[in-house]
Amino acid sequence: MADTTPVREQYLQIKAQHSDALVFFRLGDFYETFDEDAEIAARELDLVLTSRPVSKSQRIPMAGVPYHAVEGYIARLIEKGYRVAIAEQVGEVTGRGLVTREVTRVVTPGTVVEPALLDERRPSYLAAVVWDGARAGLAYADITTGEFATTQLDAQEVEQEVARLQPRECLVAAEPGVENDEAAAAFLASLRATTHVTPLPSYRFELGVARQALLDHFQVATLEGFGCAGLPLAIRAAGAVIHYLQETQKGVATQIASLSTYSTARFMALDAATRRNLELTETIRERRPQGSLLGILDQTLTPMGGRLLRTRLAQPLLDPQELEKRLDQVQAFYEDTVRRAQARDVLRGAPDLERLTNRIVGDIARPRDLVGVSRALAAAPTLRTLLDRGEPSTSAPAPDARLAPLAALLDPCEQITA
Known part of the structure; x- marks a missing residue:
């Protein structure tokens, strides 16, 4: 490699570290x-x-x-199943010497x-599944919103839960x-037909490794507060997710600030x-939402509402009390047509606050993302008043007294929107 260029050597070092991905190597505006690759x-x-040309005698x-x-x-x-490693210019471009580059993200389907x-x-879930005989652990995360959950369940329930997610x-x-387990092998075969399956080294799913990954990530001494301390398979699946995110992103x-443990x-x-x-959520023939129950x-007006409705339709409740609580909420807005119309006016055109917030936390936000967050927060006081109102009313809602002073401090970012 004596006669190769410094840029070529830099690229080869990066490619060697990400041999399973297509490397997008930043050179100026390309x-x-x-x-x-x-x-x-x-x-x-x-x-x-x-x-x-990379040397006096070679072109690539x-x-x-x-x-x-x-x-x-x-x-x-990504749609074709490839992984993409993005090598950015992280050093100052001075025109002299080699610019420092490193992989800042590995983009995968999840x-x-x-x-x-x-x-x-719709949510964008990265899931992990681990089996141990008749039991299994399943965890999933959506890094666009910060959602992270895990569960321990019967192995035969895994396929149902993955079908929901x-x-x-x-x-x-x-x-x-895993491949020698007949049930797991059958599940993996069907899963590969619809989902990108990523095999990881087995040690990533070991209990000690996974538990430590979670403890380090959340900076805690125990997992008791997350409800999964006594669920080893749930810990193993969740730890694998966190380790993978730390490695690729x-x-x-x-952005994953909490973990919820749930029961199917x-x-x-x-x-x-x-x-x-x-x-x-989709029709049998066309595989699209139009014509399905969803x-x-x-009739949701925001991306957040659309995702929540999809999640609730895919996960029907069994607890009568929880069902009644949801029905009471629906009834309140169904009967109060004025409040419903006012709430829809506030929500109409509202940006995706969940995903915008996570883009900011992840330091990948653009100026218009900040404008969107400002618009959403400015509407929060009025929306809170509408949600807190107990009796039907024909008057226009006044901004929530607790939130209005904070909304007044928001920067409208006029220099961005102009």
Whole structure:
């Protein structure tokens, strides 16, 4: 490698660390791919395959995309099942010497955060499953909203729960024992037909490793407060998720601020065939929401509301008291037409506060994202008043007295919106 360029050596070092991904290497205003990665990118993205000299006697294949359009190209690769490692210029560009570059993110189906790569009205779950005989652990996270949950359940229930979640990516242990388990092997075969399955080294799912990953992440001495201390399989699945996020998403894992432990016994068990035949969230033939139960009921005005409705339809409650509580909430707005109209006026056009907040925390927000957060927070005092109002009223709601002073302090960001 004596006669290769410094940039080439830098690229090869990065590629060696991410051999299982296509490396998008930032060079000025472009992300470039090289060698076999370039041939794949050119084929899958319809790019022109060129070449670049790397020494006095060698040229290598090269294909690139403009940095301002990279999200669309990454989306196409992710849909085709590829992983993309983004190598950014992290050092100061002075025009002299080699610019420092490092991989800031590895984009996989379950770790996408760019709006262009997401369906705003459905969660984007990364799941992990681990088996131990007749029992199993399942955890899932949505890094676009910070949601993180885990459970321990019968192995035969795993397929039903995964059918409910519809994760974009599922982590499993790459160990012969799983494939030798007939039930687990059958599940994995069916899962690969609909979900990107990512095998991980078996040690990632070991109880001690997983527990320590969770303790370190949440900076706690015990998992008692999360409700999973006595659920080893739930811990193993959750720890694998956190470890994977820390490995592929620099800084993004910090958005996972809590862990909820749940029991599938609270909800109606529906297998994949039943969900499909009931057309809860998509039609059988066209595989789209229009015409499904979700498509008929969905009158939500915000992406957050759309995701919540989808989640609730996919997870029917069994507890009569919880059902009555939800029905009371529906009845209150059904009967109070004025309040319902006022609430819809406030919510109409509201930005996706959940995902915008996480983009800010993850340090990937754009100026317009900050404007969106400002708009959403400015509407919060009025919305809170509408939700707290007990009796029907014909008057316009006054902003909540506790929140109004805070809303008045918001910067309208006029220099951004102008």
